[in-house]
Amino acid sequence: MNQAQFMKKGDCMIQVLSRHGDMYSLKVDEQKLIGDQPVIDTYKVSFDLVVHECHCECNLFGSKATLCCHMLLTFSYFQVNEVPKCYISSRWSKNVRRKHTYIKSSHDVNCSDESNNIFRGLRSHFFNVAQEFVSDIEDASILHLSIEDALIKLYGHRASKLQSSVPNRQSSNPPESQRAINVDRLLSPPQVSTKGRPSNRRLGADLDKPIKNTTRRFFS
Structure with a gap:
């Protein structure tokens, strides 16, 4: 999309209407070209020379997070050679973190079919509702409030499910006293006497001391 908009810069002409300070x-x-007839559409663009913020009334960036050819031409006109960071959407970044991906893959089709079906159903529902009430500001505000209320209820429902699952996990564990007894039994096994002849009672052990004394007297 950005590449197409960049190529469309060649079909545009820019002109400064007014200046107020840095604006x-x-x-x-x-x-x-519509059919065989050339048509010229005019768009108003505002640009801040200091922070390089730009706004076009076509609102392509606001709706699809894509820089339009009118904004790109404005950047070129003011010799802004790099796209300002405020126009680099996080969803296009390679470092973006996603909770879940709903793009089908040959590796995980079986395990993600259910979640993909749920996601597609919700997405279609949300899109239809937004498409119906997008033309009126009051309707859109009511829709926003309804979504926020739904989020609060969903988070509350999730929290109650987590709390109800905690007692079940605790009941499956043995009592503290029983666990202490089991640990003691494991850490303190009964001592068993070893088999075999003691190490200090080997054959000839009684003769070692006289032999050593005789050898000491002979070489002294």
Whole structure:
């Protein structure tokens, strides 16, 4: 998408309308071909020379997080050679963290079919609702509040499920006293006397001391 918008810069002409301090107001004329007839659409663009913030009334970035050709042309006009960080969406970053991916793979189709079906159903439902009430600000506000209320209820339901599962796990463990007895039994086994002749009663042990005394007197 960004590559297509970058190529469409060649179909645009930019002109500065006004300037107030570091803020510029511009217009971008984009030439389009509808059928065999060329058509020119004009878009208003605002640009901050200090922080390099740009806004276009086509609102392509606001809806799809994609820089439009009008904004790209504005950056080129003011010699901004790098895309400002505020326009680099985290979802396009290689370091983005995702809780779960719903892209089907040949390795995990069997284990993810159920979650994929649930996700597709919810996504279709959310999209249809948003599409129905997107044209009215009051309707959209009510929808936002309803989603927030639903989130609160869902988090509460999840917390209650976790709390109810804790007693079940605790009941499956033995009592503290019983566990202490078991540990004592494991750590303190009864001592068993070893078999065989004691190490200090080997054959000839009684003769070692006289022999050593005789040898000491002979060489002294």
